[in-house]
Amino acid sequence: MSSNPPRWADRFLEWYCHPDLLEDLQGDLYEVYQKRRTENGKRAADLTYVWLVIRSLRISAIGKSKRLKNSIFMMTANNFKIAFRVLARDKVNTAINLVGLTIGIACFLLMGLYVKQELSFDQFHSKKDRIYRSWLKEDYGEGKIFFNSITPLRFRDLFEQNFPEVESAAQLVIENHLVGRGEGRLDERIAVLSPNFFQVFDFEIMKGNKEAPFPGLRSIIVSESYARKYFGDEEAMGKTMSLQIGESIEDFTVSAIMADIPHESSIQFDIAISTENNRQLYGQGSMNAWFSIIPENYVLLKEGASVExxxxxxxxxxxxxxxxxxxxxQYNIGLQPLTDIHLNPDVPAGYAPVSNPQYVYILGAIGLLVLIIACINYATLSIGQSLRRAREVGMRKVLGAGQSTLVVQYLSESLLLALIAMTVGTVLTILLVPTFNALTGTQIFFTFKWWHLLAYLGVGLAIGVAAGIYPAFVLSGFRIVSILRGGSQGGGRHVARKGMLVFQFLVTVFLISTTLIMRKQVSFMQEKDLGFTYKSVVSVRLQPDPAAQRLTQVIASGMENGKLLKAALQKHPDVTDIGMATHMFGSNGWTQLAYTDDKNVFRRFAFLNVDANYLKSFGIKVKEGRDFEEGNGLDERQSIIINQAAADYFGLENPIGDKLPGKEFGEHRIIGVTDNFNFTSLHSQVEPLVIAENAMPILQGISDFNVEDSPVPKLVFTYTGSNLAEVQDILGKEWEAIFPNEALDFSFVDEKIQQQYENEARLNKLITVATILSIVIAILGLLGLMVLVVNSRIKEIGIRKVMGATPITIFALLSKSFISQLLVAIVLSVPLTLWLISKWLANFAYRTEIGVGLFVVSGMTALLVAALVIVYHTLRASRINPVESLRVE
Structure with missing residues (x-):
């Protein structure tokens, strides 16, 4: 073991201490060190020595150190001092540069935060690389393909009992249950978890036993926020919560409190019970079934085990x-990595929606592009000031400065400006996050950790180098002879500079075009005639009989309760067109039925269970045959209505009075055919749809059943009053009188329909924000360009003014210098925009026409911005005294 103090502490002392004082100070510290080592040991002596070295540090000593005066530190400090003076002297251009870089950095950081959040989903689990979700794909040929990430209950045992690579398997079901007894019961999303769930995933248990969070059958876990929701400031542990389980209401004891689940998680729940309740929830048959899908099943592989x-x-x-x-x-089981779930649309969504990865990459690219054009602006503005600094360069070169020295000096300016812009941009980003979330509907968060400081410093340095490297070489490359003769320092035709400007214009025009097209598509989806009317239509979720078990019982009991509410609402004159159905417009995942017909053709269609007034409630016209008649017993038992897509799909040329092709259906007949109406979103074509008051005849003939949207009936009505806020008062009063123990759940159908395009609307808002910022930056870039043009042609402008040139002539002169670059950018942006936007529009079965007009508007917008900047500089150039212009050397 060494008897000397830590070497790094000695080096630090030698680094800052004045050489005349070093020997005495170091000797004294060594004496203290040896004494402490003898008395307390080496570790205590080392700590004492380090502390004394730090205590001896004085800022003034650093300034007097000869070792530093000739070092790179002094040179760097000198460069930054000069850079600060240069930036402070030219306040206008410094402000323009700073604003442009700050905007670019803020846009980059905001978009980056959004992209980071999307890419970080499920990354917080320590075992994330070993966790997989199972999927099931049944492929029986001839279009009989069933692909789901919701899988059978028995999969958990399947994995644990048959694969030694599996350490454990966890199960998750999320479904709605009523919580509470008596009045004010709430319909909550409840998770049903396997007991080992918290050992596989890193969801934090704040109170309770993480190893055994469900000590009993009737144990329940609640999140921190839901503990406050149900118990206020009281201690939730040990309290009782009542849940509707099947036909009975069971009391559960709170056995654990978990931290609220992070937003960046594909698994979201606030209340959970154990899978030990599965037998009561689903029955023994479902627990052993291979073709009944209920939970998401996750597996945790052993370390070193291969999913292959x-x-x-x-x-x-x-x-x-x-x-x-x-x-x-035919029966295929696969495993999907946990971290792949949120951004992989190739695997069907489970209990959480899947985001579109294209949108994430698009926004990341846009944030980067805006930052790039901000850097281009800096380069343009720096070169635009080249004539002002030509003499400075000449003097430095005469005094012996080499090109490398000048490059370092000018890079110091860009680095200093970039670091200032990075600081301001970061502060601006923090301030704008709430506004950004409110404007775009996102939920990004700004968190800071110590290593972020290094990251921001690195990004700032990278921006400074990227923005300043080209101007630094341009300025340092000026020739002394040319400077002294007053010649041009342009270095030819500035091909690189023109290329940068074309790129900047191209990005700006591209963003303008993209914004206009996306806005047009979103407006098209929100305003397109869907084949039904839904303005001021209200949807109310009905309450089925708690004792109802089978789906048909749930639907029938919900409809019966709906009749009570309907009778109460009919007393209000502003409530009209009351109807009921199992699904509502604006929700995807309607009931899907499938069967093999009498010609051995596999058929799949959507199904909707309604009352006699449903089609009238939405103004859906029956083009052939008739609508359901209220009180018609035959309609209630066996009549069905199909849409035109179903008539074409089933090959029914004269459908009225006919039946669906197949032998197993119950007694039914087609009484009407509707025009195709978009009951799902415009992302997909209208599917075959069968509508019936009685589901039993149709359900008898099907072999496959799938439903993602809740089939619990909903009551709908049109509110004709002038104040939509009164809807809640009317509904609340009648609901409380009929269902005093149940919570009211209603929504406006038009809002639900618009929510189907929430991702597209959010993307459009984000790109709109980026476009506005890019236009602002482009204006700053054009200012830089015009400074360059005016500075390089100031003598010519003076001579032309002496010869009688008007402001219009000067305008034409200045425009000619860059108008071709703008036109090239506009031409290049058209095929790029068409290519990218066509890929985006391919996600929609119904889409707007792009048209030439949008590109004309984009180009004219860019030209108008450019013209305004040129007019500004034309007026400035027109005011310059020709005598002063001709004196410029």
């Missing part, structure tokens, strides 16, 4: 259970 090894064994394991029911390759 699990996949290779999967078919053999499946056939060991299902060889008598399916052929090999």
């Amino acid at each position: 090894s699990v996949d290779a064994k999967m078919q053999d394991v499946v056939m060991g259970y299902l060889s008598e029911e399916v052929e090999r390759g």
Whole structure:
């Protein structure tokens, strides 16, 4: 073991201490060190020595250190001192540069925060690289493909019992249950979790036992916010919560409090009970079924285990259970990485929606482009001031400064400006996050950790170098002879500068065009005639009988309760067109039924259970045949209505009085055909739809059933009053009188329909913000360009004025210098915009026409901005005294 103090502390002392004082000070410290080492040991002596070295540090000593006076530190400090003086002297251009870079950095950081949040989903789990979600794909050929990430209950045992690579399997079900007894019961989303769930995932248990959070069958876990919601400031642990489980209301004891789940999680819940309740919730049959899908199943692989090894064994394991029911390759189980769930639309969504990765990459690219054009602005403005600094360069070169020295000096200016802009831009970003969230509907957060300081410093340095490297080489490359002769320092035709300007204009015009097209598509979707009227239509979720078990019982009991509410609402003159149905416009995932017809053709169609007034409630016209008649017993038992897509799909040329092709359906007949109306979003084509008052005849003939949207009936009505705020008062009063123990849940249908395009509307808002910022930066860039043009042609302008040139002539002279670059940018932006926007529009089955007009508007906007800047500089140049212009050397 060394008997000397830490070497790095010695070096630090030698670095800052004056050489005349070093020997005495170091000797004294060594004596203290040896004494402490003898008395207390080496560790205590080391700590004492480090503390004394730090205590001896004086800022004034650093300034007097000869070691530093000739070092790179002094040179750097000198460069930054000169850079600060240069920036302070030219306040106008410094302000323009600073504003442009600050805007670019703020835009880059805001977009970056959004992209970072989207890419960081599920990254906080320590075992994320070993966690996978299972999916099930049944492929029976001829279009019989069923692909789901919601899988059977028995998959948990399947993985744990058949794959040694699996450390454990966890299960998650999220469904709605009524919470409470008596009055004020709330319909809440409840998670049903396997007992080992918190051992697989890193959701924090604040109170309770993480290893065994469900000590009993009737244990319940609540989040911190929901503990406050239900129990206020009281201690929630040990309190009772009542849940409707099947036909009965059961009391659960709060056994754990968990921290609120982060926004960046694909798994979201606030209340959870154990899968030990599965038998009561779903029945023994569902627990053993291979073709009934209920939960999301997750597996945690052992360390070092390969998911490929699990996949290779999967078919053999499946056939060991299902060889008598399916052929090999028909029943396929796969595993999806946990971190892949949020941004992979190729796998069907489970309980959480899947984001579009294209939008994330688009916004990231836009943030980067805006930052790039801000850097281009700086380069343009710096070169625009080249004539002002030509003499400075000449004098420095005469005094012996080499090109490398000048490059470092001018880079110091850009680095200093970039660091200031980075600081201001970061503060601006923090201030704008709430506004950004409110404007765009996002939920980004700004968090700061110590290492972020290094990241921001690195980004600032990178921006400074990127923005300043080209101007630094241009300025340092001026020739002394040319400077002394007063010649041009342009270095030819400035091909690189013109290329940068074309790129800047191209990005600006591209963003303007993209914004206009996206806005047109979003408006098209929100305003398109969907085939029904929905303005001022209100949807109310009905309450089925708690004892109802089968789906048909849930629907029937919900409809019966709906009749009570309907009778009460009919007393209000402003409430009209009351109807009921299992699904509502604005919600996707309507009931999907499938069967094999009598010609062995597999058929799939959407199904809607309604009352006799539903079509009238939305003004849906029956083009052939008739609508349902209220009180018509035959309609209530067996009549169905189909849309035109269904008539075409089933090949029914004369559908009225006909039946659906197939032998297994109950007694039914088609009484009407509607025009196609968009009951799902405009992302997809209108599907075949069957509408019936009685679901039983249709359900008898189907072999496959799937529903993602809740089929619990909804009552709808049109409110004709002038004040929509009165709807809640009317509904609340009647609901309380009929269902005093249930919570009221209603919404406006037009809002639900617009929510279908929330992602597109958000993307459009984000790009609009970026476009506005890019236009502002482009204006600053044009200012830089015109400074360059005016400075380089100031003598010519003076001579032309002496010869009688008018402001219009000067305007034409200045425009000619860059108008071709703007036109080139506009021409290049058109194919780029068409290519990218066509890929985006391909996501919609119904889309607007792009048209030439949008590109004309984009180009004219860019030209108008440019013209305004040129007019400003034309007026400035016109006011210059020709005598002063001709004196410029």
